[in-house]
Amino acid sequence: MTLTFMQTLGIVGAVTLGTMVTRFLPFFIFPDSKKTSPYITYLGKVLPYAVIGLLVVYCLKGVSFTTAPFSIPEAIAIACIVLLHIWKGNTLLSIGAGTLVYMLLVQLVFV
Numbered sequence: 001m002t003l004t005f006m007q008t009l010g011i012v013g014a015v016t017l018g019t020m021v022t023r024f025l026p027f028f029i030f031p032d033s034k035k036t037s038p039y040i041t042y043l044g045k046v047l048p049y050a051v052i053g054l055l056v057v058y059c060l061k062g063v064s065f066t067t068a069p070f071s072i073p074e075a076i077a078i079a080c081i082v083l084l085h086i087w088k089g090n091t092l093l094s095i096g097a098g099t100l101v102y103m104l105l106v107q108l109v110f111v
Contacts, residue, residue: 073110074102077098
């Protein structure tokens with residue numbers, strides 16, 4: 001299906017408007033001059049940890065503990081991430097190194 005110029009322009013405009021509204025709306029709802037609600041402050045503290053937990057569960061949902069390689073590469077990569085994060089405290093380094101370790105393990109060791 002080929003879109004006309006006006007359809008393409010309409011899609012780009014709608015996406016641009018949607019992006020701008022979602023980016024600027026929080027600044028109108030929660031201005032600096034107004035005190036932030038305790039509930040919003042609470043959500044700001046707990047949601048990042050909840051999202052990380054959700055991502056870990058999502059990443060490990062397809063891992064099989066009953067068939068080879070028995071989730072050993074995943075366990076090694078997770079241990080690498082945890083140890084690096086405790087040692088250096090750098091999230092980007094921890095995630096990058098853990099990803100690299102996992103990819104090396106599944107590509108070269110547990111073939």
